[in-house]
Amino acid sequence: MKSKRPYLITIIVLIIGFLAYKVVQLYKWYNTLGVLPKISFKKIDKNNLILDLIIVLDNPKGFSLSITRPNIRLYLNNSLLTSSDYSSKKVKILPFAKTEIHYEISIPITTTLIKEIATAGVTTVDQLRAGNSELKLGLNLETHAHFEVWGIPNTYVEKTNI
Known part of the structure; x- marks a missing residue:
């Protein structure tokens, strides 16, 4: 189980990073619309x-x-x-x-x-x-x-x- 923990943390960080990227893109879109x-x-x-x-x-x-x-x-x-x-x-x-x-x-x-x-x-x-x-x-x-x-x-x- 310990060997899977770094992969799980990496996946969670990637998902959070992707969601943050999408929110930033949305705010940029709002400003250019x-x-x-x-x-x-x-x-x-x-x-x-x-x-x-x-x-x-x-x-x-x-x-x-x-x-x-x-x-x-x-x-x-x-x-x-x-x-x-x-x-x-x-x-x-x-x-x-x-x-x-x-x-x-x-x-x-x-x-x-x-x-x-x-x-x-x-x-x-x-x-x-x-x-x-x-x-x-x-x-x-x-x-x-x-x-x-x-x-x-x-x-x-x-x-x-x-």
């Missing part, structure tokens, strides 16, 4: 603004990876407007490719939101009522994309104007 939100106004439904949101994940590395579908949160002036529903679905990110993840986000129309839109001008409000999909609301939103790979969470923050 490009996350770009594209948001556009879609329509008004009841008392909600409906936005089309596409999260583009640009993988510059030569390997494929599956992540949990990002949970999206939209902030206006450091105040949470809305968030997407949590999903445990996996999204496959291909090597050296851009992956698009589509969302339809609903933002409740509040007095704060109305004030922000009103500062964009009367024309914007009129176009909003008309359902103009090319409309720019003049809102500076912060998009937070939260997701996990191998149980390690990460958050990307991008500022977007819609």
Whole structure:
């Protein structure tokens, strides 16, 4: 039994080293992954603004990876407007490719939101009522994309104007 002990220790050290290497690679990948939100106004439904949101994940590395579908949160002036529903679905990110993840986000129309839109001008409000999909609301939103790979969470923050 004593003669097998050095082999067992060597195997354990190699496994721990391999796992540590994988974690370091994941953190490097997190730092190089490009996350770009594209948001556009879609329509008004009841008392909600409906936005089309596409999260583009640009993988510059030569390997494929599956992540949990990002949970999206939209902030206006450091105040949470809305968030997407949590999903445990996996999204496959291909090597050296851009992956698009589509969302339809609903933002409740509040007095704060109305004030922000009103500062964009009367024309914007009129176009909003008309359902103009090319409309720019003049809102500076912060998009937070939260997701996990191998149980390690990460958050990307991008500022977007819609």
